[in-house]
Amino acid sequence: ELILAFETSCDETSVAVIESGRQILSNIIATQIKSHQRFGGVVPEVASRHHVEQILHCTDLALTEAQVGYEDLSAIAVTYGPGLVGSLLIGISAAKALAYAHHLPLLPINHLAGHIYAAQLVKPLVYPFMALVVSGGHTELVLVSAPNQFELLGETRDDAAGEAYDKIGRVLGINYPAGKEVDRLAHLGRDTFKFPRAMIDEDNFDFSFSGLKSAFINRVHHASQIGETLAREDLAASFQASVGEVLVTKTMHALAQYPVEQLVIAGGVAANQGLREMMSANLATNFPEIELIVPPLRLCGDNAAMIGAAAQVSLDTGAPAADLTLNADPSLDLVRY
Numbered sequence: 001e002l003i004l005a006f007e008t009s010c011d012e013t014s015v016a017v018i019e020s021g022r023q024i025l026s027n028i029i030a031t032q033i034k035s036h037q038r039f040g041g042v043v044p045e046v047a048s049r050h051h052v053e054q055i056l057h058c059t060d061l062a063l064t065e066a067q068v069g070y071e072d073l074s075a076i077a078v079t080y081g082p083g084l085v086g087s088l089l090i091g092i093s094a095a096k097a098l099a100y101a102h103h104l105p106l107l108p109i110n111h112l113a114g115h116i117y118a119a120q121l122v123k124p125l126v127y128p129f130m131a132l133v134v135s136g137g138h139t140e141l142v143l144v145s146a147p148n149q150f151e152l153l154g155e156t157r158d159d160a161a162g163e164a165y166d167k168i169g170r171v172l173g174i175n176y177p178a179g180k181e182v183d184r185l186a187h188l189g190r191d192t193f194k195f196p197r198a199m200i201d202e203d204n205f206d207f208s209f210s211g212l213k214s215a216f217i218n219r220v221h222h223a224s225q226i227g228e229t230l231a232r233e234d235l236a237a238s239f240q241a242s243v244g245e246v247l248v249t250k251t252m253h254a255l256a257q258y259p260v261e262q263l264v265i266a267g268g269v270a271a272n273q274g275l276r277e278m279m280s281a282n283l284a285t286n287f288p289e290i291e292l293i294v295p296p297l298r299l300c301g302d303n304a305a306m307i308g309a310a311a312q313v314s315l316d317t318g319a320p321a322a323d324l325t326l327n328a329d330p331s332l333d334l335v336r337y
């Protein structure tokens, strides 16, 4: 079965063709980062306009690269939330028009399910499995008990992990999105600042990163006030050590309580080298029988291949197709999906 998938929830215009939910025939990703960087974040109006300009071209490229035509497709899939409403609507409109024109079922896909099912493009998933979703807007521990059945064990009470990376990165003078560069710097420094590890000993699966962000910013401001120079590498390493330790510790607690065979790390922050290393070392020590699945870098950030992978799960579980009244759902979550 071939699925044509669309992802336009934020600042990447992406179109992919996926075979059987497992094989990527094409995965075109047009990023708009350069247009947003000078504003220090994503500007919704600018994002929507770029999606309009890019989407048909990306669609043509995706079909050409996959060497398939509309007559070969089984369905068209599109992210309908969560994300920026104006951005989501561009993908939804394109998907609706093509599904209508070519008499294909239209599958509405949750962006976070997409991040999780990116792992399916790496390895067949075995239920139940645990997923740590760490992205620009979300930080959640999710037990996936069956196909498309998500149990939210805990989530951040304030900033998302990726958001915290971007905010402290700005203080270090790094362009948006800062995660990748903070990660690189962190590997050149040491955890000398010992920033707080919020909620690490609490008996729940929730997270908090705003205190860490404040501690970081206060430390840097204090230094500049007294004319002290701090090593950026050590600041980055200390921040990353705190984020990683909290994420890994909470994940280990969840694994102790919910027996699974696989752990998936999903979302943009899953690209973090420090987190990957720390998680794999802790898993090897505490749960050597559990398999760690982390998608390759290109599948961690926003892309349509992951939406195609999630769409195959919808097809397999007989989820109903959407009609042309499908609307964007900017604050969609995994539990309502």
Ligand code: ATP
Pocket: 009, 010, 082, 083, 111, 115, 134, 135, 136, 137, 138, 161, 162, 163, 165, 166, 177, 178, 179, 180, 181, 183, 267, 268, 269, 270, 271, 272, 273, 300, 301, 302
């Ligand atoms: P959501 O998926 O929650 O709707 P989003 O789609 O904007 O939000 P993603 O595209 O999944 O988020 O991830 C982007 C985030 O990942 C950014 O905050 C970015 O800084 C972060 N990120 C990317 N690479 C790394 C890295 N190596 N280390 C840490 N963070 C990273």
Ligand code: MG
Pocket: 010, 011, 012, 302
């Ligand atoms: Mg993005």
Ligand code: FE
Pocket: 111, 115, 135, 136, 267, 268, 301, 302
């Ligand atoms: Fe995302």
